[in-house]
Amino acid sequence: MENKTINQIWEQQPSTLPQFPSREIIKKAATQRRNQKTGIAVMCITVGILILYAIWQFPDEINMFIAGLFLMIASLVVRIAIEIASNWRKVSGMVHLDGKQYLDYLKRFYHWRKRIHFIITPLCFGGYIFGLLQLFPYFKREFSEGFYIYLIVSGSLSIAVIAVIIINQVRKELVFLKSITNQKARVS
Amino acid sequence: MTEAEFTSTYNRLYPKIYRLCLGYVAGDEAMARELSQQTFIKVWNHGSSFKGDSDISTWIYRIAVNCCLGQIKKKRPLKLEIDPAIMDNSEDANEEENPAKNIQQRYGCIDQLKTINKTVILMELEQIPQEEIATTLGYSHGSIRTRLSRIREALLKCMTHGK
Numbered sequence: 001m002e003n004k005t006i007n008q009i010w011e012q013q014p015s016t017l018p019q020f021p022s023r024e025i026i027k028k029a030a031t032q033r034r035n036q037k038t039g040i041a042v043m044c045i046t047v048g049i050l051i052l053y054a055i056w057q058f059p060d061e062i063n064m065f066i067a068g069l070f071l072m073i074a075s076l077v078v079r080i081a082i083e084i085a086s087n088w089r090k091v092s093g094m095v096h097l098d099g100k101q102y103l104d105y106l107k108r109f110y111h112w113r114k115r116i117h118f119i120i121t122p123l124c125f126g127g128y129i130f131g132l133l134q135l136f137p138y139f140k141r142e143f144s145e146g147f148y149i150y151l152i153v154s155g156s157l158s159i160a161v162i163a164v165i166i167i168n169q170v171r172k173e174l175v176f177l178k179s180i181t182n183q184k185a186r187v188s
Numbered sequence: 189m190t191e192a193e194f195t196s197t198y199n200r201l202y203p204k205i206y207r208l209c210l211g212y213v214a215g216d217e218a219m220a221r222e223l224s225q226q227t228f229i230k231v232w233n234h235g236s237s238f239k240g241d242s243d244i245s246t247w248i249y250r251i252a253v254n255c256c257l258g259q260i261k262k263k264r265p266l267k268l269e270i271d272p273a274i275m276d277n278s279e280d281a282n283e284e285e286n287p288a289k290n291i292q293q294r295y296g297c298i299d300q301l302k303t304i305n306k307t308v309i310l311m312e313l314e315q316i317p318q319e320e321i322a323t324t325l326g327y328s329h330g331s332i333r334t335r336l337s338r339i340r341e342a343l344l345k346c347m348t349h350g351k
Contacts, residue, residue: 006343009290010313013210018202019221022195028225029232094254095234098326099307102254176260180303 040084043077050074068134075127082116103180110177117170125166129159189235198228201245204314205252211310212256214299215292223259227252242323249316249324253307290347297346301339308332309339 020028050073086109093105132155140148189197205227210220230251238247298306304325311321322332 006294006340006347007313009294013207013291016203016206018198020225022191022198022228025198025225025228026191026194026232029229032229033233090258091230091234094258095230095237095251097254098250099253099257099304099324100326103257103304106258172260172262180257 036084036087039080043080043084046073047077064134065138068131071127071131071134075124075131079121079124082120086113086116107177107181110173110180113173114177117166117173121166121170125163132159189232189238194232194235197231197244197248201248202228204316205248208249208252208307208310208314209256211295211298211313212306213259215295219259219261223255224252227255230255243320246320246323249311249320253311253324256307257303293347294343297343300346301342305335305339308335309343312336 050070054070090109093102093109097105136148136152139151143151202224206220206224209223209227210217213219213223227248231248234251238244298309301309307325308321311324312318316324318332318336319329322329325332327335
């Protein structure tokens with residue numbers, strides 16, 4: 001088999017026309033950008049409301065319910081902020097770097113993500129669970145027993161689902177990091 | 189970049205970008221479509237980042253290659269559609285000349301290459317000039333020429349002996 005044959009085989013693939021017209025791509029691009037801006041705006045507003053609420057409420061009354069709620073929201077905000085920053089860093093490199101530089105950049109990026117996953121994420125996750133646990137005595141006092149049990153079950157289930165999603169994502173990223181740092185390819 | 193410029197570039201480069209991505213993900217058509225789409229979304233959203241110090245196609249190939257390099261989703265099993273006309277013409281051919289099988293085998297061999305080498309050979313197969321491949325990937329022209337010669341040798345060996 002010769003080099004010419006390699007090219008001939010490749011050319012046997014059918015020619016592909018764009019799946020969407022360009023206007024559709026522009027629309028999707030605008031939606032993506034708008035969603036990013038909305039996400040950041042929602043997060044900033046949440047943080048603003050939390051700070052205002054703290055200034056208004058804390059001098060008079062600090063209870064475990066408010067502290068727990070704060071801890072839960074703060075954990076989520078920190079984790080979401082890290083995700084937005086990660087995505088921004090990854091896309092920025094994608095647009096500005098050549099292939100060789102980007103591959104090196106990806107190695108550094110996923111090493112950084114590994115530190116996030118093993119240090120910051122467990123802290124956020126622990127903070128979220130601890131915050132949630134602070135709410136349960138209040139739920140028990142304020143709600144019926146049936147609804148209290150429902151809150152315990154749904155809370156535990158949602159934590160389990162979040163844990164599975166996080167573990168899957170971490171595993172995927174670690175496999176990817178391994179594949180780009182330690183390539184033992186059979187060919188070339 | 190105006191909408192008209194984007195449309196013209198999109199229509200001109202989409203087939204090459206799609207096939208480049210398709211080869212990179214070993215024939216996973218859904219993923220290749222997603223990567224191609226992401227490439228052009230980034231081209232439109234970051235059009236102001238293009239300084240004009242290279243050809244626009246080089247900048248777009250660079251984004252496409254980087255999209256491929258950075259994708260971490262698992263590839264789905266290969267399900268390749270071959271032009272029926274080609275299949276009809278190959279009815280009498282023996283198994284080794286079957287286009288679908290050959291291309292699947294090709295994807296398999298390319299998938300065994302190192303990440304950067306995969307992009308080098310895929311760009312070469314799309315007949316992108318070597319100078320442009322070098323600029324896109326950040327290597328010298330000479331280095332790309334040497335790599336290509338080694339990759340082609342390895343590919344031929346893989347396709348002939350299956351490894």
